[in-house]
Amino acid sequence: MRGSRLSLNHKRSWLGVAFITPWLLGFVFMFATPLIQSVKFSFSKLNVDPSGFTLEWVGWSNFNNALFVDATFNRVLTESVRDMVLNVPMILFFSLFSATLLNQKFRGRVLARAIFFLPVILASNAISAAEASGLINLVGDATAVNELGQSGSQYNVMAMVMILSDIGLPLSFVDYIVDAILRIYEIITSSGVQILIFLAALQSVPGAMYEVAKIEGATAYESFWKITFPLVSPLILTNVIYTIIDSFTGSKVTQMIFTTAFTTQNFGLSAAMSWIYTLIISIVLIVVGYFLSKRVHYN
């Protein structure tokens, strides 16, 4: 009896391994191997020749070049990280807000949801590249496009800055809000998946809790902060991490790493750059993950 049970367990675990075999193969050959190679490349000079490539060990010089010799890498890197730090809270706030909004019952909710998730479908680097090139083609150069975009919003930013600072808000906070409003389209379009995740979380909050809170005399505001917020907080962590990762895909650093590799053919430098980048992202993720997971409420 005992023996057959053990073997059944064994059989089960082999079956499990069989189920994940495709992934495991992929992981070993398409992820782990390239990852290790990428580390090697970052310490080498890579010479491509007709029969393949040869590596020449150069130690830390690629990292040195990326950090201290290359004129733009530092700037682009700090810009990308800064953009991420600014964007993540905005996207998070907006997506939680939208999800709460879409979770309420009102007529036309189905249509509103369909529209809110549309950016998930339409977020495409190809399309934004084509749009940008169309505009550049029209105006003649890239800086003009940026200026055009700013004046094109036809919104009196100064008036708003005045109002907000008159209320007595600190100037840096005012800057942040104004910046968010000017980039509302960008924020909305990168919030699709996050809204989905929050909405799924909100659906799982038992309705009875709100009823109890209502009977006890809680306002909508109170029940949001006392019930909704704690219960979706684990998903805030998920969303923060997703947003941070999502913000790399089209970032300037990624583009720079790409051009360094395939336009200037400097594979070693490109690998070093991408490892510096990966390292910084990992540090950000660890720090954010550590501080958020301490505050998250698990039930």
Place this chain on the structure above:
Amino acid sequence: MKGKTVDILYALFRYALVTGISFIIIYPLIMKFSIAFKDKTDIYNPTIYMIPVHYTMDNIRMAMQILDYFPLLGNTLLFVVVTTVLTTASCALAGYGFARFSFPGSNILFALVILTLLVPTSTLMVPMYLHFRSFDIMGIIHLITGKSGINLLNTYWPSMITSATAIGLKAGLFIYIFRQFFKGMPKEIEEAALIDGAGGVKTFLRIMLPNAVSPMITVILFCFVWQYNDTFFTSLFMSEIALMPTKVSSLAAQANALLPGLLGVGGGSGVKADPNHVAMIIDTGILLAILPLITLYVVVQRYFVESVERSGIIG
């Protein structure tokens, strides 16, 4: 009485907000529709905001010609459908394996799935490129033919291989979604199937998969859309194959080069296309490119939104 007024005010405020945000989202789309049917003369008429005065199908016709639309669309759809099917299948398998079986190291392996999501694709880009330039697993091909592997660049193979092995575009997220869903299914169903004599594979195919419609729709839609829109891997591995994203991102250059010829002004290098007109064609081209996605979304969005609510994106 007072409560009622507040309720109505709130409802109005909510409508204003939802309408406003919805408008911001669909405004570019409406603009593109309007531009697609505008005649060239309408661009220079400042009184026209959205509804064109001179309707024309010329823009659409020209954009289609420049993109070589239908062969391109067929090509792209075939490619995307195959990768989507492969990704969904391999991720469902892996998700089920991680959700329902415990084997030595299964937790560590699942942590590695999450790791694949976290490492920026740019880190793996160069080795992957070289890997597919001379593709050879464990030196088998070198052993047989003596050559240093096969060049798989500019073929469909790189994407096929990565999709079939659940390591392609955002596959980690899909495995995660499937795992969460299968974890939430009652264990009793499987036990019953086991007692009835169904093996593990049969249980999966006959019982678990048919129940997993909601995560399946989510994964299929995401995978399809992201694959369709992806420029990163397509430009890395398949820069010479005509696929929608690569073609669309170079639309401006192509429109500039081909437009004079299409208008019958002669394709000489001295002739430059009207930039406003080029911009129109680009907008129309973008619209043509995203039209299949919008159609797909309109068809599945109901199931999609419902399935997201029920599926286990959350823990």
